[in-house]
Amino acid sequence: MLKIRILGDKSEIESGLNLVSSILDIEVSSEGIPVMIEKNIACQNQTYGYDGEKGTITYTSTNSFFRLLNLWIMEYKKSKPFEKEEKVQFEKTGVMIDASRNAVMNVSTMKEFLLHMAKMGLNLAMLYTEDTYEVKEYPYFGYLRGRYTQKELKELDDYAFALGIEMVPCIQTLGHLYLALKYEYANAIRDTSDVVLVGEPKTYEFLENLIRTASAPFRSNRIHIGMDEAFGLGSGAYKARHGIRDNFSIMNDHLKEVVAITEKHDLEPMMWSDMYYRFGSKTGDYYDLNSEIPNEVIDEIPQVDMVLWDYYHEDQNTYDILLEKHIAMKQKVIFAGGIWTWNGIAPNYGKTFETTKSGLASCKRNGIKEVFATMWGDDGGETPILSALPGMQLYAEMSYHDHYDEARLEEEFLHNTGYTMTEFYTLNALDETPGVMKNNLNTSATSKVLLWNDPLLGLFDKDTEGLGLSAHYKTVAEKLAPLATDVSREFTDIFAFYHRLAIVMSTKADFGVLVKQAYDADDKMALEKELDKAKELKKSINDLRLTHQRIWMRYNKPFGWEVLDIRYGGIFMRFATTIDRLSAYLDGTLEEIPELMEEKLPFSSPYDLGEGTLGRGLYKDMVTAGKLSGV
Structure with missing residues (x-):
């Protein structure tokens, strides 16, 4: 353990220093190496050095001090004098973690996450909570969803504050509220199944309670009020009361009411920009580069920061145009990119990088002062959130340097995590398989669709036939094996989960294809072989479930895991049925297997999959051609 002696004013950083000391493996001691610290908020340049006898750190904020201390330690370990400088690119750089798609990170893991942020110099944190926070007036709000209590959020804000990180509440005040509005208490404030009823006084009583409660635990006077993708706005109960009105008028009426509530509580709101930006597009496309927002629309927008969310484009020109058009809306513009934790079961680092x-380089050119990375958990939160660390390191790299330097990023990542970037990048191979384009830019969720792919119906079998995916996953499993068994390292449990997934895929990926081929050829010996594999897979799928369960319970609250239990239970029982069907056919009890007599077609998606992808989508669409639930 390295001993250091901090010289200078420690009052602002002392509490946080106590928190980071253990993960930096240092002891603050009067007998340690002297390090003189100085805060200079007027300068964008930060410096840290060592002349062979004493160290220096000149920083711009509490949070940047912890980043520089961490980097100072990294350089000191090289046993040479050094003098380093970096330039702060953004006033705020942070993350938004999805806590609304079943995976609600527990308090201890969120603290761990905040420590990683501090080491990297990220200074803004949001927990995206549609209904996963406690509102005492509405006991069904977040019921059985792992909602955060006021005490938990206050504890997290205190922890973040000590590290110089601003925590900002991030909620919804228009759409994306299906789970909150499905109960009887919400009948009077529901427009459509997931959109609140604009113009109804009880709606604003409800929203004021949400805004007041959501902001109460936090020091920050800012709040993210959501308002994205409210596509059903004005089409349900609102239409029945008021007739047909244009969406802009409805949206503007509502936003003015919500902003009035935030002003009443001395809060500065920000919102996702898409519902306004779409008004300028003839097709309603959020990324329409020809969109022209009328001045009369712009003039009617209340004072609210606009958050442009874009995690899809690889060319800087697209970001330049979108940012320019957002700046023309005369509001402060914040940029939200993405670390692709929602691709499927595995993260997508290629698309992320x-x-x-491109996005952050454009933000620098266009003078954007605040950026954050979204970490969505679409369709059940299947991806462990700490798999986002490589993307967080990239945000840090882009936030403290004019230009991206891969070697520097990899060195800092190794220092911060004890892993090489290459080791984490092995996870990319779970989705970036044969048949998928380089960097998986069209976001194939190969490992997800193949895990849940039905062994008899095989909706994805035609897409993956002949690609040799079982052999591919066997190679991936071999690469992950040492990372999954080294208990001396921090993220062994994450790699153990993905190792187990690769093992399952090494047998399951081609299972349906081989069963169909054997059945069509009336090759009973081959079917016997696949029957043995099915029995093997029943056990290995349950082993995967248990590994996934362990990592979920370590990082998240237990609520939400029931959905994955149901999914694992579904594929487990489908293999039980497959074993029954194949056994009956092979012993002559069953004359034919109708499921295997059907000609297999390429997967039919609700949208165009694009080139270089083998499939993606929601669980409900990929497990059956029938109706999973509903009338």
Whole structure:
């Protein structure tokens, strides 16, 4: 353990220093190496050095001090004098973690996450909570969803504050509220199944309670009020009361009411920009580069920061145009990129790196002062959130340097995590398989669709036939094996989960294809072989479930895991049925297997998959051609 002696004013950083000391493996001691610290908020340049006898750190904020201390330690370990400088690119750089798609990070893991942020110099944190926070007036709000209590959020804000990180509440005040509005208490404030009823006084009583409660635990006077993708706005109960009105008028009426509430509580709101930006597009496309927002629309927008969310484009020109058009809306513009934790079961680092490098470079050119990375958990939160660390390191790299330097990023990542970037990048191979384009830019969720792919119906079998995916996953499993078994390292449990997934895929990926081929050829010996594999897979799928369960319970609250239990239970029982069907056919009890007599077609998606992808989508669409639930 390295001993250091801090010289200078420690009052602002002392509490946080106590928190980071253990993860930096240092002891603050009067007998340690002297390090003189100085805060200079007027300068964008930060410096840290060592002349062979004493160290220096000149920093711009509490949070940047912890980043520089961490980097100072990294350089000191090289046993040479050094003098380093870096330039702060953004006033705020942070993350938004999805806590609304079943995976609600527990308090201890969120603290761990905040420590990683501090080491990297990220200074803004949001927990995206549609209904996963406690509102005492509405006991069904977040019921059985792992909602955060006021005490938990206050504890997290205190922890973040000590590290110089601003925590900002991030909620919804228009759409994306299906789970909150499905109960009887919400009948009077529901427009459509997931959109609140604009113009109804009880709606604003409800929203004021949400805004007041959501902001109460936090020091920050800012709040993210959501308002994105409210596509059903004005089409339900609102239409029945008021007739047909244009969406802009409805949206503007509502936003003025919500902003009035935030002003009443001395809060500065920000919102996702898409519902306004779409008004300028003839097709309603959020990324329409020809969109022209009328001045009369712009003039009617209340004072609210606009958050442009874009984690899809790889070319800087697209970001330049979109940012320019957002700046023309005369509001402060904040940029939200993405670390692709929502691709499926595995993270997509290729898409993350290509979009982030372009997006943040454009933000620098266009004078954007605040950026954050979204970490969505679409369709059940299947991806462990700490798999986002490589993307977070990229945000740090882009936030403290004019230009991206891969070697520097990899060195800092190794120092911060004890892993090489290459080791984490092995996870990319779970989705970037044969048949998928380089960097998986069209976001194939190969490992997800193949895990849940039905062994008899095989909706994805035609897409993956002949690609040799079982052999591919066997190679991936071999690469992950040492990372999954080294208990001396921090993220062994994450790699153990993905190792187990690769093992399952090494047998399951081609299972349906081989069963169909054997059945069509009336090859009973081959079917016997696949029957043995099915029995094997029943056990290995349950082993995967248990590994996934362990990592979920370590990082998240237990609520939401029931959905994945149901999914694992579904594929487990489908293999039980497959075993029954194949056994009956092979012993002559069953004359034919109708499921295997059907000609297999390429997967039919609700949208165009694009080139270089083998499939993606929601669980409900990929497991059956029938109706999973509903009338």
